[in-house]
Amino acid sequence: MVVVSKIEDLKAIITSLKSNQKNIGLVPTMGALHKGHLSLIEKSVQENDFSITTIFVNPTQFDKKEDLENYPSTLENDLKLVEKTNCDLVFTPSAEEMYQENLHAEAFYFDGLENEMEGKHRKNHFDGVGTIVKKFFELTQPTKAYFGEKDFQQLQIIKKMVSKNQMPIEIIGCPIFREEDGLAMSSRNARLNKNQRNSAPFIYESLQKASELLKTSTIENVNQWMQQTYKEQTELRLEYFEIADEATLQTATKKESSKKYRAFIAVFAGTIRLIDNISL
Ligand code: AMP
Secondary structure: OEEEOOHHHHHHHHHHHHHOOOOEEEEEEOOOOOHHHHHHHHHHHHHOOEEEEEEOOOHHHOOOHHHHHOOOOOHHHHHHHHHHOOOOEEEOOOHHHHHOOOOOOOOOOOOOHHHOHHHHHOOOHHHHHHHHHHHHHHHHOOOEEEEEHHHHHHHHHHHHHHHHOOOOOEEEEEOOOEOOOOOEOOHHHHHOOHHHHHHOOHHHHHHHHHHHHHOOOOHHHHHHHHHHHHHOOOOEEEEEEEEEEOOOOOEOOOOOOOOOEEEEEEEEEOOEEEEEEEEO
């Protein structure tokens, strides 16, 4: 496995791969890798001639300085984990390498997908995501790129970017990996204290209960139940819960049989923000 941090070195490798008609699989990550990330990388290794994992904590997608500064970094261990998947290359650029002096996000319009849920609560988040993913796509020219359903809105936004710009890239959505107690794996879980970690599986439990409840109840009732159940939690604070149309991500107020829905949630455990979602 090659580890590259300079764009120039990466470009030379990509040029050679392209001249040999190799398929390239790309998995963008922010590091502090866990089994969820590794499942994406393993899928890429299975499906492509050459796989690239990027490890880059992208400053322009963080709206809170504190969140960026506290984002876990475990590069040495990450490289060991990626090596075991038979991934071919890890790209670990610095912020200067990716942005030079211009540490700014481009403004994107993803047909309104960017204004829902995470877009409402994390200012300019998806401009940052769009900016960095577009840069990685241009640099690595992947045949396929892998994104987790853990960040379902991000997945839909990347699919939108690719279709709007007619990029010749297939976007592959991958299922959410969970701890045994149901908590969605996340790099941020490592920052939870013991009480917060013990409470955090409630997030997925509440999503499952909401899903059950929706079978016999209205969306309005499920929303009310969710607000109420989080009032009883001492370690967790509900930021938002929404049932939304999977395609448009717009908030659903009543069920229509022709549409597919998903429930989305963001919860704070202290200052640590956790997100999850479930197909309904
Ligand atoms: P991140 O490092 O958090 O930016 O995540 C990198 C990629 O891994 C994104 O496409 C995420 O959606 C995906 N990912 C993160 N956590 C999980 C998980 N628990 N299961 C599946 N994919 C995940």
